[in-house]
Amino acid sequence: MSTVSMTVNGRKVSGECEDRTLLVHFLRDNLHLTGTHVGCDTSQCGACVVHLDGKSVKSCTMLAVQASGSEVTTIEGIAKGQDLHAVQTAFKEHHGLQCGYCTPGMIMTITDMINRHGSDLDEETVREELDGNICRCTGYHNIVKAALDAASKMGAGQQQVAAE
Amino acid sequence: MGVEGIGAKVLRKEDRRFITGMGRYTDDMSVPGMKYAAFVRSPHAHAKITSIDASAARDMPGVIDFLDGQQLKADGIGNIICGWQVNSKDGSPMKMGAYPALADGVVRYVGQPIGIVVADTRNQARDAADAVMIEYEELPVVVKGPDALKDGAPQLHPEAENNLCFDWEIGDEGATAKAFENPAKVIRLDILNNRLSPNPIEPRAALGHYNPAEDHYTCYTTSQNPHVARLVMSAFYNVAPEHKLRVIAPDVGGGFGAKIYIYPEEIVCLWASRRTLVPVKWTSDRTEAFLTDAHGRDHVSKVEMALDENHRITGLRVETIANLGAYMSLFSSATPTYLYATLLSGQYNIPAIYANVKAVYTNTAPVDAYRGAGRPEATYLIERTMETAARELGISPAEFRRINFIRSFPHQTPVIMNYDTGDFEACMEAGMRMADVAGFEERRTEAKSRGKLRGLGMSCYIEACGIAPSKAVGSLGAGVGLWESAEIRVNPVGTIEVLTGSHSHGQGHETTFAQVVSQRFGVPVENVQIVHGDTDKVQFGMGTYGSRSGAVGCSAIVKALDKVEAKAKKIGAHLLEADEGDIVIENGEVKVAGTDKKLAWHEVCLGAYTGHNLPDGMEPGLKEGAFYDPQNFTFPAGCYICEVEVDPDTGVTKIVQFIAADDFGNVINPMIVEGQVHGGLAQGIGQALLEGVNYDESGQLVTASYMDYAMPRAWDLPMFKVETLVTPCTTNPLGLKGCGEAGAIGAPPAVINAITDAIGNNDLTMPATPEKVWNAINAVA
Numbered sequence: 001m002s003t004v005s006m007t008v009n010g011r012k013v014s015g016e017c018e019d020r021t022l023l024v025h026f027l028r029d030n031l032h033l034t035g036t037h038v039g040c041d042t043s044q045c046g047a048c049v050v051h052l053d054g055k056s057v058k059s060c061t062m063l064a065v066q067a068s069g070s071e072v073t074t075i076e077g078i079a080k081g082q083d084l085h086a087v088q089t090a091f092k093e094h095h096g097l098q099c100g101y102c103t104p105g106m107i108m109t110i111t112d113m114i115n116r117h118g119s120d121l122d123e124e125t126v127r128e129e130l131d132g133n134i135c136r137c138t139g140y141h142n143i144v145k146a147a148l149d150a151a152s153k154m155g156a157g158q159q160q161v162a163a164e
Numbered sequence: 165m166g167v168e169g170i171g172a173k174v175l176r177k178e179d180r181r182f183i184t185g186m187g188r189y190t191d192d193m194s195v196p197g198m199k200y201a202a203f204v205r206s207p208h209a210h211a212k213i214t215s216i217d218a219s220a221a222r223d224m225p226g227v228i229d230f231l232d233g234q235q236l237k238a239d240g241i242g243n244i245i246c247g248w249q250v251n252s253k254d255g256s257p258m259k260m261g262a263y264p265a266l267a268d269g270v271v272r273y274v275g276q277p278i279g280i281v282v283a284d285t286r287n288q289a290r291d292a293a294d295a296v297m298i299e300y301e302e303l304p305v306v307v308k309g310p311d312a313l314k315d316g317a318p319q320l321h322p323e324a325e326n327n328l329c330f331d332w333e334i335g336d337e338g339a340t341a342k343a344f345e346n347p348a349k350v351i352r353l354d355i356l357n358n359r360l361s362p363n364p365i366e367p368r369a370a371l372g373h374y375n376p377a378e379d380h381y382t383c384y385t386t387s388q389n390p391h392v393a394r395l396v397m398s399a400f401y402n403v404a405p406e407h408k409l410r411v412i413a414p415d416v417g418g419g420f421g422a423k424i425y426i427y428p429e430e431i432v433c434l435w436a437s438r439r440t441l442v443p444v445k446w447t448s449d450r451t452e453a454f455l456t457d458a459h460g461r462d463h464v465s466k467v468e469m470a471l472d473e474n475h476r477i478t479g480l481r482v483e484t485i486a487n488l489g490a491y492m493s494l495f496s497s498a499t500p501t502y503l504y505a506t507l508l509s510g511q512y513n514i515p516a517i518y519a520n521v522k523a524v525y526t527n528t529a530p531v532d533a534y535r536g537a538g539r540p541e542a543t544y545l546i547e548r549t550m551e552t553a554a555r556e557l558g559i560s561p562a563e564f565r566r567i568n569f570i571r572s573f574p575h576q577t578p579v580i581m582n583y584d585t586g587d588f589e590a591c592m593e594a595g596m597r598m599a600d601v602a603g604f605e606e607r608r609t610e611a612k613s614r615g616k617l618r619g620l621g622m623s624c625y626i627e628a629c630g631i632a633p634s635k636a637v638g639s640l641g642a643g644v645g646l647w648e649s650a651e652i653r654v655n656p657v658g659t660i661e662v663l664t665g666s667h668s669h670g671q672g673h674e675t676t677f678a679q680v681v682s683q684r685f686g687v688p689v690e691n692v693q694i695v696h697g698d699t700d701k702v703q704f705g706m707g708t709y710g711s712r713s714g715a716v717g718c719s720a721i722v723k724a725l726d727k728v729e730a731k732a733k734k735i736g737a738h739l740l741e742a743d744e745g746d747i748v749i750e751n752g753e754v755k756v757a758g759t760d761k762k763l764a765w766h767e768v769c770l771g772a773y774t775g776h777n778l779p780d781g782m783e784p785g786l787k788e789g790a791f792y793d794p795q796n797f798t799f800p801a802g803c804y805i806c807e808v809e810v811d812p813d814t815g816v817t818k819i820v821q822f823i824a825a826d827d828f829g830n831v832i833n834p835m836i837v838e839g840q841v842h843g844g845l846a847q848g849i850g851q852a853l854l855e856g857v858n859y860d861e862s863g864q865l866v867t868a869s870y871m872d873y874a875m876p877r878a879w880d881l882p883m884f885k886v887e888t889l890v891t892p893c894t895t896n897p898l899g900l901k902g903c904g905e906a907g908a909i910g911a912p913p914a915v916i917n918a919i920t921d922a923i924g925n926n927d928l929t930m931p932a933t934p935e936k937v938w939n940a941i942n943a944v945a
């Protein structure tokens with residue numbers, strides 16, 4: 001057993017877990033943050049994506065102890081109170097989700113994508129970089145639309161901040 | 165959000181919880197004292213179990229118990245059943261092989277559950293499951309449907325001689341034979357429909373909780389139809405009495421058919437909870453899902469189509485071998501029979517049809533309904549044959565279809581179905597316009613200049629949704645009625661709760677059903693709450709599959725709304741001192757037509773509950789229920805056009821455009837309908853290009869992870885162009901046909917027709933992987 005401490009969604013947390021515990025299970029079982037999902041056992045589906053120190057990672061692919069001391073953001077942590085994150089809003093407005101199971105991972109992956117590409121994000125890049133996220137419901141059409149819309153809105157927001 | 169009725173693009177009410185990580189799926193549930201289960205599964209495709217030794221496992225840390233099939237049997241837990249009786253053509257009933265929830269002496273597919281370990285943690289349960297020592301005596305294995313019928317094939321069940329479950333027929337054999345006596349032309353094809361794994365991204369899960377103090381059972385489960393689960397678990401499996409069993413299907417992460425059936429795991433978790441007196445949770449991992457979720461398709465068929473000199477189809481003859489897997493799943497007999505061969509007339513006038521289906525057992529996972537269930541198999545067979553016929557006749561595929569389209573309705577096919585309405589040519593014309601078919605040859609030439617092979621393929625599908633009139637399906641062998649129920653509870657303040665037997669696992673019922681209610685009384689959609697998925701809340705329901713939630717589930721809601729409206733009008737008339745016939749309810753007001761006399765909707769609702777001033781003899785309250793039994797299936801139809809570019813050097817196919825022109829009847833929420841089409845198309849394209857369940861000769865599943873089973877990813881798919889046309893269904897109150905499965909049904913033949921057009925070789929099977937396409941190109945080069 002190990003004691004693992006990290007900052008999750010801005011709060012310092014610690015918990016006891018077996019050494020072999022995956023980060024995703026630590027989040028779900030120890031912290032009861034069940035928004036991060038498990039859809040496979042081979043690191044292929046992306047239902048488990050969270051941000052670790054600002055970068056998207058598959059939380060099924062690392063041990064909780066490896067994340068010790070890191071800053072983790074999960075789907076529960078990206079809205080500001082009642083104000084949804086731009087990617088969350090875009091998913092709703094473009095019907096980018098059906099059953100919602102892949103959605104947390106999709107939103108975390110796309111947020112990271114937009115952080116890196118800004119408003120330059122194009123369809124080809126979205127499709128290519130969604131390689132590690134599987135959705136069985138939507139056919140991706142509306143997910144791609146949501147990503148591009150959020151990118152243009154977040155990019156515009158960044159430019160606005162820069163101009164001010 | 166205001167009043168937004170039928171036809172409006174209303175953003176989904178349910179989205180907020182999913183985009184914020186607040187969805188509640190079965191594996192998210194925990195109850196105090198909960199323990200974890202792991203199943204011990206067969207590593208062999210066919211073997212006798214000679215001994216089970218769990219002594220080491222029992223001694224491992226955290227282990228509470230190990231239970232196996234002997235104890236299950238001793239406790240009187242019944243075998244898994246198939247709920248649809250199909251008879252062979254000689255009148256004999258189907259031969260159901262005994263299927264205990266935990267194996268009883270023999271295992272017949274890899275992954276079949278043998279025992280369950282209950283332990284304090286998930287890892288402890290898994291470690292202990294690995295430590296259960298089982299000795300096997302291996303038996304010979306058969307995995308392919310046609311091989312199972314061969315002389316000397318390994319025999320699976322003593323009940324089913326030659327592995328034959330049933331040998332079924334439909335249509336008029338004699339009349340069909342006549343059509344082939346003197347035809348102008350006969351088209352012949354061998355058709356393989358590849359085996360698929362449905363793959364909802366949420367794996368199956370079950371949390372069984374027996375409460376000894378109350379002698380009551382609760383089961384959280386990933387189900388598309390919790391009431392059916394409760395009925396079957398109590399009436400057939402004897403796990404718990406129906407009135408003492410609560411089944412809850414909370415948020416469910418996709419179903420696609422795989423979550424219709426009642427599997428061994430939920431039965432065993434519930435039973436294990438009673439044995440161990442702790443709540444028991446099991447969550448499938450992806451490999452277990454590949455091994456044990458019911459697969460779909462897996463047909464091997466021969467088709468012959470007879471034509472006269474005017475290119476009219478005069479007869480269709482089909483022989484199919486359907487692989488059922490090792491055991492019969494809940495609806496496995498209906499899928500390759502009444503859901504398949506009844507659609508073999510397609511969109512065409514075919515005077516004579518005969519089909520024979522042999523359903524066989526093999527050492528593979530059970531096969532049942534997967535998105536489309538039978539209709540994709542029928543559509544693939546017909547639409548590939550149509551395209552092939554047009555090519556052999558040297559006329560355009562559109563022209564050949566025009567010659568043969570059904571144009572007057574209702575239309576009785578020779579295979580049971582009676583199509584109520586449709587306009588097939590209008591869909592095809594719309595599709596051809598959207599796809600710019602006229603400009604295709606130019607695009608083909610341009611592609612050729614770049615060294616690419618461009619092809620165009622069409623598919624004009626028809627399918628049957630809204631399953632189904634109870635009397636009719638009863639006469640065909642269904643063990644249940646296929647009506648739906650609804651209850652409308654109007655609260656004293658005028659807000660409304662709708663309790664429905666339909667179940668949403670991605671379809672957006674919380675929004676579309678609310679729109680129907682909003683439209684009726686002019687109340688905002690946010691004042692309407694949809695309640696589903698809990699047998700303690702909703703009295704009964706048959707659940708969601710076969711695109712039945714609109715056509716059947718919503719019709720039950722409409723019927724209950726009619727009753728609420730009638731009572732509200734009576735109360736309104738009484739309060740406004742007007743004639744009941746003059747009352748209208750709209751925009752949240754109850755008015756006397758042609759006057760300015762009116763009451764707010766909530767005033768009438770409050771009046772119903774205070775009971776201070778009701779018509780003489782009227783009961784207080786405003787709550788009504790209804791059961792709706794459909795009069796007929798509904799018949800969505802449409803035209804899909806796929807355009808591909810194939811790289812002859814690598815065999816890689818790229819879909820350059822995909823067009824869908826669908827007639828779903830009336831549409832409640834076009835945004836949600838489009839989403840359903842996109843998702844269906846992705847699965848249909850997945851079947852055509854990527855997906856295939858593959859067992860090796862020893863019955864080991866080679867495609868048991870996402871490393872090996874190719875799921876469609878964003879990169880594999882184009883943006884879709886989707887339009888809907890409307891011929892309202894004539895047999896239900898809202899004129900809905902259903903849209904959930906069309907994409908998966910119509911897409912595969914459009915893709916394959918496009919590739920075979922591009923490469924000039926019709927000899928190609930799904931999935932059309934680069935290797936197969938490359939070989940097909942080089943076979944004719």
Ligand code: FES
Nearest residue numbers: 039044045046060
């Ligand atoms: S659960 Fe992490 S990639 Fe599938």
Ligand code: FES
Nearest residue numbers: 098102135136137
């Ligand atoms: S919305 Fe269901 S898997 Fe993506």
